[in-house]
Amino acid sequence: MPLFGLGTWKSDPGLVYDAVQVALEAGYRHVDCAPIYGNETEVGQALRDAFDNGGVVRDDVWITSKLWNDAHRPEDVRPALEETLEDLQLETLDLYLMHWPVALEPGIDMPESPDDFLSPDDVSIADTWHAMEALVDEGLVRHIGVSNFSVPKLRTLMGEVDRAPEMNQIEMHPYLQQPEMLEFAAEQGLPLTAYSPLGSKDRPDMMKAEDEPVLLEDPTIVEIAEAHDASPAQVLISWALHRGTAVIPKSTTPAHIRDNIAATELELSDAEMDMIADLDRHRRYLQGDIWTMEGSPHTTASLWGE
Numbered sequence: 047m048p049l050f051g052l053g054t055w056k057s058d059p060g061l062v063y064d065a066v067q068v069a070l071e072a073g074y075r076h077v078d079c080a081p082i083y084g085n086e087t088e089v090g091q092a093l094r095d096a097f098d099n100g101g102v103v104r105d106d107v108w109i110t111s112k113l114w115n116d117a118h119r120p121e122d123v124r125p126a127l128e129e130t131l132e133d134l135q136l137e138t139l140d141l142y143l144m145h146w147p148v149a150l151e152p153g154i155d156m157p158e159s160p161d162d163f164l165s166p167d168d169v170s171i172a173d174t175w176h177a178m179e180a181l182v183d184e185g186l187v188r189h190i191g192v193s194n195f196s197v198p199k200l201r202t203l204m205g206e207v208d209r210a211p212e213m214n215q216i217e218m219h220p221y222l223q224q225p226e227m228l229e230f231a232a233e234q235g236l237p238l239t240a241y242s243p244l245g246s247k248d249r250p251d252m253m254k255a256e257d258e259p260v261l262l263e264d265p266t267i268v269e270i271a272e273a274h275d276a277s278p279a280q281v282l283i284s285w286a287l288h289r290g291t292a293v294i295p296k297s298t299t300p301a302h303i304r305d306n307i308a309a310t311e312l313e314l315s316d317a318e319m320d321m322i323a324d325l326d327r328h329r330r331y332l333q334g335d336i337w338t339m340e341g342s343p344h345t346t347a348s349l350w351g352e
């Protein structure tokens with residue numbers, strides 16, 4: 047998988063078509079999608095047009111999508127994938143991820159009450175995983191993985207299934223460096239993808255804390271950026287790549303899209319990596335509060351394993 051890719055959460059219909067086209071022209075060869083982002087049809091059209099125009103070959107682009115939480119029942123997994131393939135106008139996906147270790151009643155995008163959740167007794171993570179394994183056997187997806195999984199959840203799943211996850215996509219940036227996960231993943235040979243690598247400043251206000259630090263304005267990041275005549279975003283992306291993780295910054299602004307891929311050429315020194323290592327404060331921008339509402343089968347401790 048190309049380690050650098052384009053994120054598409056919050057990339058509004060009307061903007062995401064151009065974003066994907068600009069990205070492919072700039073050299074991006076990895077696009078991160080999900081049906082819950084509400085824009086797979088437009089992403090799919092941009093990909094289709096790029097393939098038809100001969101600008102890019104399908105096999106040269108890595109396309110990831112995700113199974114939403116309301117399709118965890120084994121019988122719902124294949125129909126959910128088929129809808130994503132249709133929207134993206136693809137025969138196969140390169141990678142299909144279980145978006146969260148959380149199951150919702152069919153048809154529920156976001157829970158409004160505890161009744162909207164399915165309990166692990168109704169449908170376990172392993173049940174859903176087995177249905178995803180069948181998609182690989184059928185040739186509909188090339189690889190399967192998970193997202194937002196903690197080390198304990200990964201250990202449990204790996205102990206229960208034949209085919210180990212081939213990816214865990216999680217929030218990682220200098221304020222949330224996740225050293226235990228990095229160590230575990232290295233031991234297991236499990237690749238990681240860093241989401242919200244720039245601090246996800248455009249996420250909805252209801253997901254923001256009043257006092258939250260702004261990663262792109264961190265003085266250490268800004269200082270390192272100035273030393274390289276680079277942007278803070280480029281330093282954050284380069285840092286993720288130097289740690290051996292994939293990284294999928296979202297942008298719909300053409301100048302940012304081009305700026306971000308140029309980060310793949312930015313070399314950080316060991317001293318600069320050490321300076322950034324000191325910034326860790328275990329700060330999650332995406333707390334997953336909605337999954338841990340009172341009465342739900344999940345708590346903050348069970349969700350994140352901490």
Ligand SMILES: NC(=O)c1ccc[n+]([C@@H]2O[C@H](COP(=O)([O-])OP(=O)(O)OC[C@H]3O[C@@H](n4cnc5c(N)ncnc54)[C@H](OP(=O)(O)O)[C@@H]3O)[C@@H](O)[C@H]2O)c1
Pocket residue numbers: 052053054055056078079145193194215216240241242243244245246247248249262277279280294295296297298299301302303305306332
């Ligand atoms: N698996 C999951 O549960 C999960 C959760 C969150 C995210 N993700 C994936 O990870 C991707 C990235 O995370 P994210 O969308 O949360 O946030 P992010 O990539 O950390 O930040 C996106 C924000 O940064 C801005 N930005 C991008 N490039 C910039 C630059 N060079 N200079 C200044 N600002 C810049 C964007 O604005 P412009 O658009 O104007 O450039 C946008 O406001 C998502 O889009 C999604 O594909 C997955």
